[in-house]
Amino acid sequence: MKHWHGWISLIVLAGVAGLTGCKPSGGSDADNPIKIGEYASLSGKEANFGISSHEGTLLAIESLNNAGGVLGRKFQLITEDDLSKAGEPATVVNKLVSKDNVVAVLGEVASSRSLEAAPICQQNQIPMISPSSTNPKVTETGDYIFRVCFIDPFQGTVMANFSYNTLKARKVAVFTDVKSDYSKGLAKYFKESFVKLGGQITAELDFNGGDKDFKAQLTAIKASNPDAVFVPGYYTDVALICIQAKQLGINVPLTGGDGWEGEDLVKIGQDAVEGNYFSTHYAPDVATTNSQKFVADYQKRFNGKTPDAMAALGYDSAMILADAIKRAGTTDGPKVRTALAATKNFDGVTGITTINEQRDATKPAVILQVTKGKFKYLETVNP
Amino acid sequence: MHTRAKRFLILAILVAAGVSALSAYFNRYYLGVAIDVGINIILAVSLNLINGHTGQFSLGHAGFMAVGGYTAAAITLAITPHLSGSPSVVLSGLLFAGSLLAGGLLAAIAGLAVGIPTLRLRGDYLAIVTLGFGEIIRVVLQNMECVGAASGLSGIPERTTLFWSFGLAAVTVYVIGSLVNSTYGRGFIAVHDDEVAASASGINPTRYKVTAFVIGAFFAGLAGGLFAHHKLFLSPTNFDFMKSIDIVVMVILGGMGRTGGVIVAAIILTLLPEFLRPFAEYRMIIYALLIILLMIARPQGLFSFGRAKAA
Numbered sequence: 001m002k003h004w005h006g007w008i009s010l011i012v013l014a015g016v017a018g019l020t021g022c023k024p025s026g027g028s029d030a031d032n033p034i035k036i037g038e039y040a041s042l043s044g045k046e047a048n049f050g051i052s053s054h055e056g057t058l059l060a061i062e063s064l065n066n067a068g069g070v071l072g073r074k075f076q077l078i079t080e081d082d083l084s085k086a087g088e089p090a091t092v093v094n095k096l097v098s099k100d101n102v103v104a105v106l107g108e109v110a111s112s113r114s115l116e117a118a119p120i121c122q123q124n125q126i127p128m129i130s131p132s133s134t135n136p137k138v139t140e141t142g143d144y145i146f147r148v149c150f151i152d153p154f155q156g157t158v159m160a161n162f163s164y165n166t167l168k169a170r171k172v173a174v175f176t177d178v179k180s181d182y183s184k185g186l187a188k189y190f191k192e193s194f195v196k197l198g199g200q201i202t203a204e205l206d207f208n209g210g211d212k213d214f215k216a217q218l219t220a221i222k223a224s225n226p227d228a229v230f231v232p233g234y235y236t237d238v239a240l241i242c243i244q245a246k247q248l249g250i251n252v253p254l255t256g257g258d259g260w261e262g263e264d265l266v267k268i269g270q271d272a273v274e275g276n277y278f279s280t281h282y283a284p285d286v287a288t289t290n291s292q293k294f295v296a297d298y299q300k301r302f303n304g305k306t307p308d309a310m311a312a313l314g315y316d317s318a319m320i321l322a323d324a325i326k327r328a329g330t331t332d333g334p335k336v337r338t339a340l341a342a343t344k345n346f347d348g349v350t351g352i353t354t355i356n357e358q359r360d361a362t363k364p365a366v367i368l369q370v371t372k373g374k375f376k377y378l379e380t381v382n383p
Numbered sequence: 384m385h386t387r388a389k390r391f392l393i394l395a396i397l398v399a400a401g402v403s404a405l406s407a408y409f410n411r412y413y414l415g416v417a418i419d420v421g422i423n424i425i426l427a428v429s430l431n432l433i434n435g436h437t438g439q440f441s442l443g444h445a446g447f448m449a450v451g452g453y454t455a456a457a458i459t460l461a462i463t464p465h466l467s468g469s470p471s472v473v474l475s476g477l478l479f480a481g482s483l484l485a486g487g488l489l490a491a492i493a494g495l496a497v498g499i500p501t502l503r504l505r506g507d508y509l510a511i512v513t514l515g516f517g518e519i520i521r522v523v524l525q526n527m528e529c530v531g532a533a534s535g536l537s538g539i540p541e542r543t544t545l546f547w548s549f550g551l552a553a554v555t556v557y558v559i560g561s562l563v564n565s566t567y568g569r570g571f572i573a574v575h576d577d578e579v580a581a582s583a584s585g586i587n588p589t590r591y592k593v594t595a596f597v598i599g600a601f602f603a604g605l606a607g608g609l610f611a612h613h614k615l616f617l618s619p620t621n622f623d624f625m626k627s628i629d630i631v632v633m634v635i636l637g638g639m640g641r642t643g644g645v646i647v648a649a650i651i652l653t654l655l656p657e658f659l660r661p662f663a664e665y666r667m668i669i670y671a672l673l674i675i676l677l678m679i680a681r682p683q684g685l686f687s688f689g690r691a692k693a694a
Contacts, residue, residue, distance in 0.1 A: 043667065080660070083667070086621040090614045091415060095660070098411035115537050116616040123541075124411075135534055179525070181533040 033076035034069070034331055036061065036321065037096030039107040039117060044084025048262075049109040049310050053131050054079060056314030057106055059294075059301055064318070070326040077318075078102060082113060093117040097124045103331040104128070106317050109310060111135035111182075118145045125333040127324075127340055131317040132281070132310055134258075135181065139359040144337050146359045148317045148348070149281055150383070152182065155257050156189025158279050158365045158381045159230060163255060164197045166367075166379070167277075169227035173203040175217065175241065177233045180209055186232035186257050202226045209237055214244050222250050229254045235262035239269035246272040253277060261309055266373045273370045281309040282350040283366045283377040294349040309350070316348040320355075351380070388561060395553035403546035414545065418613050420653045421548030422606050425555045427633040427649040428642060429602035432559050434631065435640035436568075437595040438575030440506060443497070443513035444603050444630045446520040449622035450493045451486035451604025453530050456539045456611040458482035463540060479542040483551075483608040490604025491597045493520075498596035502589055505578075517627055525619040535618030542612035551609065555602050560642055562598070571595055575640065636677060638684015647685055 038057055041050030061077045069075055078100050082088040089108065096102045097120060104127045108114045111133040121128035122142035130138055130147040134155070139145045163169045172194060177183035191201055202224035205217040218241070221229060229245070231238055231254050238260050245254060253276055260278035284295050284306055294315060298307040307315075320343055325331060328339035343355040351364040364382045368375040406414060426444060433441045459482050466474075501512040530536050562568045570591045573581040578588045611617050629652070637648030655673065659666040677685070 042664065081664070081666070085625075086618050087610075087614060087626075090616070091412075091419065091657075094415045095412040095657075098413075098415075112533075112535050112618045112620065115535055116614060116618070119537075119541075119615045137534060137537060141537065179533070 033074045034071070034325065035076050035078060035100060035102045036318070037093070037100060037102035037105040038077055038079045039082050039089055039092045039096065039105070039113075040079065041084035041109065041113070042079075042081040044082075046084045046110055049132075050081075050084065052308050052310035053107075053109050053314035055298070055302055055305075056307065056311035056316075057131070057318045059298055059311075060315045060318035060322075062301070063297065064322050070322055071329065071331075075322070082108070084110075084113075086112065086116065089113045089117040090120060093120045097121065097126050102126065103325070103333065104321055104336060106131065106314075106321065108133065111138055114138045115141065118142070121145065125337070127321075127333060127337045129317045129321055129340070131313040135185070136358075136360075143341075143359070144333070146340055146355060148320055148350075148353060148361045148363075149313050150363055150365060151360050152185035153189040154383065155279055155365060156186045156191075156232075157193040158367075159186075159255055159257065160190050160193035160197060160199070161381065162277070162279070162367055162379075163228050163230065164194060164199050167228055167253060167255075169199065169252075171200045171202045171224075171226045173205070173221040173224055173226040173229045174201060175205050175207065175214075175221065175229060175231045175233075177209045177237060178206045180234070182257075182259065183209075183232045183234075187230070190230050190232070207233075207237065207241075209234060211237065212240065214241050215248065218245050218248050218250065221245075222248055226252060228252050231256045232259065234259040235265040236268065239265050239267075239273060242269045242272040242276060258309060261368075261375070266370065269370075270373075274372075275370060277367055277369050277378065279365045279367050279381070281365065282312040283368055283375070284308075285377050286366065286380070290347060291349050312349045316350050316353065319348060320346055320353065388557060392553055392557040396550045399549035399553065400546045403544045403549075406545055415613070416654065416657055417545060418543055418548040418609075420650055421545070421552040422609050422613065423630075423633065423649040423653045424552040424646055425602055425606040425609070426630045427637065427645045428552075428555050428559055429599045429606070430630050431634050431637070431640065431642060431645045432563070432571070433595050433599040434634050435638075435645065436563050436575060437571045437592055438639075439502070439592055439595070440510040441513040441596070441599070442510050442624070442627050442631065443515075443517035443520075444599070445622040445624070445626035446513075446517035447490040447494060447600040447603035448607035448610065448626070449517075449520050449524060449619070450600075450607065451483075451490040452607030452611040452617055452622070453486075453524060453536065454489045454604070455482040455486035455608030456536055456617055457530060458485055459540060459542065459612065460536075460538065475542070479547070479612065483547075483605055486608040487601045487604035490607065491601035494597045494600025495593065498593040498600075502592040502596060514624065514627070517622070517624060521619045521622055524622075530617075533619065535616055536611075537616045539611055539615045539617070541615055543609045548609055548613070551605055555605070556642065556646065559598070559602070563642075572640075632674065636674065636685060638681075638686060641684055641686055644684045644686035651685075 040054045061075045065074045080092040082092050105121050106129050109132045114130045114133040118141035122144045127144050132149045134152050136151050139147055163172055174187050176187040203221050231241055256278040258280040261280050324336055324339040328335040346353045353361045353363045356362045362383045364380045366380050367378045369378045430444045433439050497516045525533050570586050573586055574588045574591045582588050633648045633652050634645055637645030656670055659669055
């Protein structure tokens with residue numbers, strides 16, 4: 001006899017057994033908390049970003065609950081870890097939507113993982129808000145998908161304007177990380193805007209994220225004699241680029257996007273990153289009442305840790321959702337969606353936010369300068 | 384005896400179809416996890432043909448899965464806009480089957496292309512070459528603009544149902560089970576047990592190894608297509624080295640060359656992380672500990688039965 005074919009029936013049985021779960025129970029009781037789902041990379045390679053964002057969201061939910069919640073109900077945040085692993089967000093968000101019956105979903109930081117979860121939320125008519133996925137494709141998934149950060153084209157344009165108007169640069173070299181979609185996007189929009197302003201791109205060179213030696217490309221950049229160099233990369237690569245640029249005697253400012261924001265930029269780059277500029281979502285030292293209160297609350301809740309942009313955006317995503325539920329007067333998916341789409345001039349920690357027709361946030365960017373090892377606020381650029 | 388196996392196959396497919404018809408009544412989360420189980424069974428059983436029965440150590444299974452997944456998704460995405468209105472269930476089913484098949488075939492061709500030069504190598508060397516192949520596929524996909532490059536392929540329509548997932552899992556088990564138990568299939572086991580003795584008896588080890596590789600790759604490609612139409616989004620990071628390792632762990636835990644054990648391991652290793660969700664941050668620690676404990680308790684694999692007799 002052959003043993004293996006008995007297993008065919010076993011797998012089918014296992015499939016049936018796996019499905020004996022409960023059916024989704026509809027209807028919500030007014031006394032029950034409003035369930036909000038969150039999926040974040042709490043472990044794995046992008047855990048730094050995920051934890052920051054999660055802490056911001058958690059702080060927002062706690063402070064909303066301390067203030068009595070909305071519609072007379074408190075919030076319950078159900079958080080699931082997606083291990084920074086592709087394939088997980090779909091499972092996790094399916095669980096949040098189908099098993100936990102959440103009314104809305106918050107997440108994720110990385111665009112690729114937001115893109116994976118978005119179709120599920122769209123299909124189930126559950127609004128999803130990504131706190132910090134900047135890839136334009138995320139919200140193109142459907143009309144239930146929102147974000148509370150600006151998108152790559154805007155950031156590229158902001159830096160082009162800043163280089164032209166504030167730095168008075170007319171000739172700029174661009175140094176792109178070809179391995180990263182984010183970097184390529186920023187470079188593309190920077191170049192377009194800068195040329196439109198009347199500037200000139202003197203050199204376009206590539207590197208691969210994770211490279212250690214950039215001297216060949218930097219020598220070519222130096223030879224092109226630019227007024228500034230735009231490096232839309234992530235902080236670990238950027239720090240090394242700054243060091244090697246200085247060694248080669250490139251004395252013009254280096255500029256970049258929100259990928260620069262990481263403590264390691266200064267730790268690795270030391271003096272070499274001093275005086276350089278980058279754009280990001282939020283600056284802790286901006287003196288608005290909102291952000292001051294947020295920084296103080298965050299430091300109190302998380303042992304004196306200074307909140308970064310991810311935390312601030314995580315906080316805003318929950319606050320904007322709560323605001324929409326309040327205006328909708330219900331937790332019904334389609335109505336919350338409509339309210340979210342109508343969000344206008346919301347006074348958040350990261351600035352005045354309006355949700356536009358593409359369901360992206362229209363909001364100011366801030367430009368920071370590395371000064372004495374700290375990120376110092378320089379100016380706010382309105383859209 | 385074969386009629387009995389066939390009856391099991393037909394019964395399994397019918398039950399899968401029956402249960403699948405009731406999908407609307409099930410919780411989507413459980414349904415999704417159940418479909419994952421079916422896909423992982425296909426992956427584990429097909430890798431078992433290479434790593435278990437034939438005794439080669441391949442670390443590139445995720446690469447074949449990527450070829451199949453991207454091919455099937457690209458075909459579906461190319462055809463869908465040309466369909467007028469909403470196509471009938473039969474038509475969309477046939478189209479889906481076609482795109483899955485195309486994905487499987489392309490993966491098989493990739494398996495052949497990699498297999499012919501590399502399967503002359505043995506043991507560790509083969510492991511490293513297949514690992515390299517898997518990475519090459521991933522990096523190529525990461526740079527192919529037509530399938531979304533690094534930002535991934537999105538907007539794939541949902542086609543994978545319980546029927547497809549478990550129906551094809553049953554087909555995989557049937558085909559690979561029948562193959563290994565056939566006269567021809569003894570060759571795989573002979574290569575596994577002693578290559579020198581096998582070739583002395585007139586068996587061409589390379590040919591058997593390449594055959595196993597191509598068939599394994601074909602089913603991995605099918606699984607990739609199912610995966611693409613289940614998750615609705617593909618990114619090159621889906622198919623990194625860790626994915627291959629996940630499948631290898633299923634095979635080792637289930638017992639090399641024991642189809643039954645490998646199926647059970649695939650089921651357990653898919654469901655376990657879900658059952659452990661309530662433990663939140665301790666989840667992956669517990670998961671890893673359980674695997675270590677299982678390996679210490681059953682180094683020969685979960686089950687010692689279900690092994691082809693000739694071995």
